[in-house]
Amino acid sequence: MSTSTEETRGYDVIIVGGGPAGLSAALILGRCRRRVLVCDSGRYRNDAAVAMHGFLSRDGIAPPELRRLGREQLEPYGVEIRDVAVADVRRDAKRFEVTLEGGERLRSRKLLLATGLVDRLPDLPGLPAMYGTSVHHCPYCDGWEARDQPIGVYGQGCTGVALALNMKTWSDDVILFTDGPSSLSRADAARLARHGIGVREERIARLEGRDGVLERIVLEDGSAVERRSLFLKTKQEQGSELARKLRCKVTEERGVETAARHEETTCEGVFVAGDASKDVLLAIMAAAEGADAAFGVNCALQEEDLL
Incomplete structure (x- = not known):
């Protein structure tokens, strides 16, 4: 595919973030025969963790191994994964234009943010x-x-x-x-x-x-x-400014606010899952929220397809 900054390419949904939330959402949406792109910046909140716990059937697994298995299980469904960060996003009518680092621009009908949080560590030697x-x-x-x-x-x-x-x-x-x-x-x-x-x-x-x-x-x-x-017990910040750029409601206490409907934010067509929503910050919860958000994304796409 051309990498020209003048070319735009369309997807049903672009998922920003390749952790448990993003990969779980991609799995559900891939099985729904949606054209899905996962953009993974390679920056993870649990990067320093030796093992993940509390994840049924995967207790004690190393985080990179969970991500490897998740990617492997996406292969039959045609989900595209790119190891690249998203530099910018804007809404154009009812579509989203996503700009990748390097300048390539892509279009999608829906956007799912699974960008996580950043922990602000105290400056303690050692x-x-x-x-x-x-x-x-x-x-x-x-x-x-x-x-x-x-x-x-x-x-x-x-x-x-x-x-x-x-x-x-x-x-x-x-x-x-x-x-x-x-x-x-x-x-x-x-x-x-x-x-x-x-x-x-x-x-x-x-x-x-x-x-x-x-x-x-x-x-x-x-x-x-x-x-x-x-x-x-220290402060946390959003791992990405994309939600604010799209004018989604973001608060320090609750992260990116979601409506009652399957992790959709206050910005129509934008969904959020995982630590970015600042609910229970467990990997298994992030994966569950990713699946819930994927359900919401597919329902919204179905409504549009059937009009």
Whole structure:
């Protein structure tokens, strides 16, 4: 196919994102005999993760292996996959024009965003080497591996308190690190104390360990606290600005807003699935949302085809 920037090519749907949500949607839509293109930028929220958990029949699988299997299972249905990022998108009447990195422009009747989230990690020396191995975000994904071990929680305010309390499910030894004044309310401080959760307000100097395994959290006053894992409660941002460019409603609390109908956004013809919608952030939920969005996309296409 020509890569001229003057040529446009039409699809029933272009899926932006090649993780569990995007591949699951592509599977359903491929089986619906739709002309589907998946654009995969190669940037994944769980890139640092050693294994994925909680995915029925695939518990413990490495994320790249899940993506490989997903792509392999799309082959009989003629789904096209390109390892390329989407640089821009705009709406033209009732069609979408998608511009790929490199300038090629493609057209589609519907658009499905499965672009995920980006975690804003704290600037802690030693963290990058341990992220995905002993430093995590999700207790449902990685809490089992940290069970009955000394666990640290990094966070501030009520969200840090909530995560620290949640971690008691996996270990009795939990300490909340606020990396500065905690500003805890009396009620929150009392609740943490009642459940045996310590609070350290000193600034964190660095994380120490070996081979990706956390051993201690060193504070600026020179003291160190032995921990075997650290769970973070930090901010997340949309992995792509495409939803905002299309004027979909996006909020910090809920991500890309969806209507009641199968993951369709507030922008007609644009659907969203996976972490970008900021519901339960599990891979199996992302895959389920991808299937739900695909159902919505196909129903919308059927309505147009039958007019």
